[in-house]
Amino acid sequence: MWWPSIVVVLLLLTSNLVASQSIINTLPGFTGELPFKLETGYIGVGELDEVQLFYYFIESERSPKDDPLVLWLNGGPGCSALSGLLFEIGPFTFNYANSSGNKPTLELNPYSWTNVANIIFVDAPVGTGFSYATTWEAYNVSDTSSAAQIYEFLRKWLLSHFMFLSNPLYIAGDSYSGIPIPIIVQEISNGNEVGHLPPLNLKGFMLGNPLTHRIFDLDARLKFAHRMALISDKLYESTKRNCKGEYIYPDPSNAKCIEDLQVVEECVTQICLAQVLEPNCATDSPKPNKFRELSVLGDNFIDIHTSTPEVPGPWCRNYNYRYSYIWANDKTVQQALHIREGTKTNWERCNQSLEYTENVITSIDYHRNLTKKDLRALVYSGDHDMAIPYVGTEEWIETLNLSIKDYWRPWFVNGQIAGYVTIFKEEKYSLTFTTIKGGGHTAPEYKPKECLAMIDRWFSYYFL
Structure with a gap:
């Protein structure tokens, strides 16, 4: 026992x-x-x-x-x-x-x-x-x-x-x-x-x-883009042939591969990574590389304080996240949740400054x-x-x-x-x-x- x-x-x-x-x-x-x-x-x-x-x-x-x-x-x-x-x-x-x-x-x-x-x-x-x-x-x-x-x-x-x-x-x-x-x-x-x-x-x-x-998961973006008709059959076959399956870290001396990847990038650059049918929204990075971006959701980490449009425009799911910043950083909310005073009270939805080793x-x-x-x-x-x-x-x-x-x-x-x-x-x-x-x-x-x-x-x- x-x-x-x-x-x-x-x-x-x-x-x-x-x-x-x-x-x-x-x-x-x-x-x-x-x-x-x-x-x-x-x-x-x-x-x-x-x-x-x-x-x-x-x-x-x-x-x-x-x-x-x-x-x-x-x-x-x-x-x-x-x-x-x-x-x-x-x-x-x-x-x-x-x-x-x-x-x-x-x-x-x-x-x-x-x-x-x-x-x-x-x-x-x-x-x-x-x-x-x-x-x-x-x-x-x-x-x-x-x-x-x-x-x-x-x-x-x-x-x-x-x-x-x-x-x-x-x-x-x-x-x-x-x-x-x-x-x-x-x-x-x-x-x-x-x-x-x-x-x-x-x-x-x-x-x-x-x-x-x-690498494996992000390389799969090429096949996904083809299945979703974001790139043509011809471009897909050419990229597969020229890059030999290496799309995230291609050989920089492989001119044909690099050329194909640039065309792929043109086709998907305005696509929202998180959901391909939703609007692509403003990000911290003015020109993120959608296909080869190494962060899992590079376009979802937004400058939350400037994300809500001042003039009417297309709805963006990222704008919903603004409320979480407002709510979780409200002192009355933190008191209600019993957050310890004097500790980490600046809440971020995703903290990009961690001292973290991806080993x-x-x-x-x-x-x-x-x-x-x-x-x-x-x-x-x-x-x-x-x-x-x-x-x-x-x-x-x-x-x-x-x-x-x-x-x-x-x-x-x-x-x-x-x-x-x-x-x-x-x-x-x-x-x-x-x-x-x-x-x-x-x-x-x-x-x-x-x-x-x-x-x-x-x-x-x-x-x-």
């Missing part, structure tokens, strides 16, 4: 955590009391708890004791989990019709994943959102060290929330989190195997529009290791996302050499095609890959109803 040992560990690890947890009943911009349980807090990780990771925890609105427990990370690296909460899968968002100037108002999101799951939204790595370090040295993290910190965070969080220890546990996130999440899942699995306490009831992981290989080129090897475990994986991609195209995701999944249990087929929501799914199997491991029809980067922001149906069915072992 591990229960007596866990009591000792609980006393050692959680003595400083209780004061860092707060139940939030009301929020500025929302009328009345919140109709769900929201908790915020900090958990220290590292030898001296020098890294303080901030989190938002929302209990399932269905059955907290039975529904899965999900730890959610946003991408970037450096994009706050509050962005995922507000714009993707959380229970409240902005009421754009009734928000103006410096007075954002909130409304409930009927398609929140908290309808079916308990979710911990974590600001990670350190320096993201409201997470901070007590020393300058502690801000220096990498893909692997940040993954280790998340594992430590989760163990400590569960020790102070032991009523959720038996809930099925899933690690989830999107975009850049496709790099650290497989590392985190392997850390948890290895920790369980060697007897780390508490034992975590790990069942699997979910990845949305995930970055998996820094894992690809997470494919971690995925390959996980196929030997008793785990479930869900990988979903908006099929209108050119930042990390679904065609590249589909190709790296094929490199895992899994058996196909269910071949590519449509799935439906309210009688309409919501996407296409393929299910892979390898002994105790299973991987479900699905596209989200019309979804962008990332899918729940663009197709919330379909994504809620997806996750609810997958949790219920019914897909799709």
